[in-house]
Amino acid sequence: MSARTVDVAVVGAGAMGAATAWHLARAGREVAVFEQFEPGHIRGASHGASRNFNVAYTEPEYLAWLRDARTLWRELEAESDTALLETTGIVTHGRGRDLAAASDVISEGGFEAELLDVSAAEARWPGFRFDGPVLHNPGAGRLDADASVRAFLSGAAASGADVAWSAAVADVEVHGDDDVRFTVTDADGSHRVHARRLVCTAGAWTSKTLTGVKGVTLPTLRVTQEQPAHFRPLDPSASWPGFNHHPAADDPRTAWFAAPVYGMLTPGEGVKAGWHAAGPEIDPDRRSFVPDAALTAALVRYAGEWLPGVDATTFNEITCTYTSTVDARFVLERTGPVVVGAGFSGHGFKFTPVIGRTLAALASP
Template identity: 40%
Template structure:
């Protein structure tokens, strides 16, 4: 008989895991507490950054594997999911020279430009140091990706159940028992918990988790002064700010607004205590930044939105198995681009395979927490 796996959470990571498991022949049930594609977690919206630019060779390598899987999913689903725009990385804290060295070490195409060279190509930006350009960066459509992965998982034999909250998970013999709202229970050989910010509440009494920090982040959309101007995805980290931006997709409206946000501007919360309120101080900090860093954008932000980060102490992913339970993610605000790969990693663990990298294990995170 096939291995029965329950996957809890139908965001990017959970839907990718369900798809990978179904394709491997497992009997899969995917549980989602809300409607599929809801906006209460970390997987909604039409625009998430895909980039190869990491100083860490592990993540550079993973971005290449993820890109292949995104293209495979696009081909199988007939749905465009990854739009290539190119990407910029700059700012003294960002260290574009160091990132360039990491990309060179992995054979990833890139170019280091002077500030003047970059300004001629992208006049909507203001640069004051070296700028790294890598052409493989782009935008992932998270909403469409979730829908495509769930549909493909169901086609491959998975069962997908929306509006069915899982309230508790415990062990039952060699397997596990899933407790649903309303009192019903289900038994599975393995449970993969890919519940994002809800993961600590579901597993805190079952698995010895490392410290996980849940923050509510906000994004804003800024109109382009020149609607025809080229805006790649970008990450700027300098002494004045740490921000990222990208073409805003459908969320930015028909005018092609740029989605802009502070990577470090969120406040600590929990999955159920978040207030969805938009921080006016963050809005004003970004507006003020336009004059010195992004003169090609109009200082009239609109369509604000929020999402949740669930972060480990060192921002490495947490993907490991303890008995019949697989802990999938937390992705520390940079996991969306890796979704189909993380799904394959979690599926491998669920079916008895080895971990992808020791850094993603509970043990590694426990050591990091002790050192920290």
């Protein structure tokens, strides 16, 4: 079996792997990215045209990361000459969160926040029925996920990174602090790769890739299939900020929710809405890609009751994976020559350039 030597190997070319390669290559590191599927595949968590750049966090560290992420997204836009982050605003409502307290923390964290009553919010955005009060973050927005991944990878390649598609990684072995080896299988067969560092950003395949690797201990990573849908807006010219709706268990209007709801307008596709982390646990290699009928019915009910600006009967569902930790905190760790970025729990995409920067720093000597 032939062998190849690289400085840093990145396993997985989704958002986090692409951003890590971008930072490493721009810093002059030799980087090889290995992705088991083809470009633009739909088996993971990074595909699609829309993600919320939501700033409604009450943790100061997340808000600090969001400030940096906003700067880095704009830097990537300038480098790639591609629009990636559109400022649409995001509205958050529902009695499941203390929005007055959140507003204060968000303002202190450097993002504009305003509280509106239901009537004022519904007058401004008649496509919604609101569960007041309503937190509006005008500086929040929407990211183009597919275009973002392409921009990171193109930028990494322009700085010298090598990106290999349909190249599956297996048999990872640690041989020393600066020596990690693995097998890559691609169209030309199988070969061994020796790397000084391995950054695993394999998403739903993280546990499969690293189970049994000496010294590497992963937290529980739960992989689920999620199923947002795009609903047809009744007025194509209407303004749609992104949105989050947090149910209250003691409120019969929302107690039936499967989970909190998130959504946004995806240009050309409709108003996207989905349950956050409500899907069934799955094996990523054995997915049916068939939406759960009960969750579909509940989402249609949600659209009918809370989104008067859409046709709740006309929609297209998509599926994706979440890889979640117990507390929804990210795994960003290094053990010997192995760096792990995992568990982004359905809310990591907005932080992508900062996570890539963090993983690149962990992979440094």
